[in-house]
Amino acid sequence: MKVKGLLILIAILILLILASFIGSYNSHLVSIHYLIAKADIKLSYLLAITLVIGFLMCLFAFIPYILRLKWQITMLNRKNKKLLQRNTDS
Secondary structure: OOHHHHHHHHHHHHHHHHHHHHHHHOOOEEEEEOOOOEEEEEHHHHHHHHHHHHHHHHHHHHHHHHHHHHHHHHHHHHHHHHHHHHHHHO
């Protein structure tokens, strides 16, 4: 296993241990009022759900930007190939 993979594995394990500590200390029930309903869930579940929702919102916000950059890279690579062919033909 490479060093980078080992560091990623260690970071994930540390995050999981940290998450388990946070989850065990936040076991209180919290009342959530929706527009048409009400629910009582553990605070740790609420924290996890809001973290996932926030991550997904950021991911969806950056997808168009990433796709545009990938498209620009593809177009620049095509131009580069054409210029290289033109220089080798000359």
